[in-house]
């Protein structure tokens with residue numbers, strides 16, 4: 467019987483520490499153990515594989531619940547849970563058997579360095595990591611500027627590599643403990659500072675096939691993208707839910723004039739949340755990625771609008787330190803459009819689809 471999911475203690479810890487997690491890098495070691503202890507990282511993982519069961523939609527709800535309290539913790543959970551999803555969806559059974567148990571136990575942090583791969587698939591930039599055959603293994607070189615959840619205590623990170631022998635790009639899981647793997651100091655972020663976000667450099671790192679998540683990156687990425695994006699949208703949903711809930715803390719008078727707007731946005735958010743979970747579960751987003759891109763763009767608008775309503779309802783109190791979470795949420799909301807696939811990228815892709823369809 468797997469450990470039950472219990473968010474009460476996690477919620478209390480997040481409420482007490484959300485501001486510190488946003489501004490203080492030294493709090494980074496605490497987040498993953500808190501998430502794992504609550505069972506949050508095991509949601510949507512089959513019980514037979516050591517999880518607590520449920521579906522990817524339950525995992526999205528879990529990220530949303532954490533994002534209601536702290537986007538830093540939600541982003542860490544996103545990185546960790548998304549890496550777990552890669553392991554679940556990999557054809558590499560040896561890799562799954564070796565890494566799933568320590569990931570679920572929080573003994574190692576999962577990280578996803580696939581922004582570069584997603585941008586590569588959209589023709590925005592070349593792959594920045596390179597693999598060359600070396601006997602039965604591969605020699606890996608390159609660097610990635612941004613990866614979250616690179617825990618100093620131990621991490622394993624997914625990254626895409628091109629190959630010099632004409633074979634398609636593939637995805638490797640990079641273990642921190644292998645020669646040639648170097649994590650930079652934490653990046654000097656304006657927020658989300660306890661997220662263990664750093665750059666990763668590989669110099670002549672040798673890994674064999676037991677570390678390969680996928681031999682054909684484009685095909686595999688298309689398969690995991692709905693889960694990747696769905697879990698990511700969980701952050702938008704949680705943040706918007708919390709901003710709307712926070713309007714209830716405002717005085718009746720200040721809330722009254724924007725009440726209709728709040729109710730309208732609540733209904734829209736509920737519909738978007740349902741659409742997201744449906745689309746991930748019934749393969750709509752796999753079959754028609756454009757519908758998922760449109761929803762991600764719409765959710766960014768919802769977050770922006772929700773936080774704006776919270777600012778309006780809270781008034782001057784929101785500008786006083788320690789009186790509300792408004793200022794932090796405004797900063798958290800500004801991260802949502804830039805995380806890959808970014809809004810600019812998605813709008814460009816949709817415009818391309820439309821041009822091709824029109825031609």
Ligand SMILES: Cc1cc2nc3c(=O)[nH]c(=O)nc-3n(C[C@H](O)[C@H](O)[C@H](O)COP(=O)(O)OP(=O)(O)OC[C@H]3O[C@@H](n4cnc5c(N)ncnc54)[C@H](O)[C@@H]3O)c2cc1C
Pocket residue numbers: 545578579580581582589590612613614615655658663804805806807808809810811812814
């Ligand atoms: C706190 C933080 C944590 C992060 N964690 C991770 C992580 O864990 N894993 C990870 O892989 N990445 C991570 N990233 C990177 C993130 O997902 C984005 O890739 C990054 O912020 C955008 O890259 P850039 O600013 O270098 O974009 P730039 O390349 O400078 O581009 C600026 C914007 O324009 C868009 N753009 C650029 N060229 C084109 C084009 N030709 N067509 C259409 N759109 C274009 C980009 O998508 C971006 O929105 C993180 C970033 C931050 C800020």
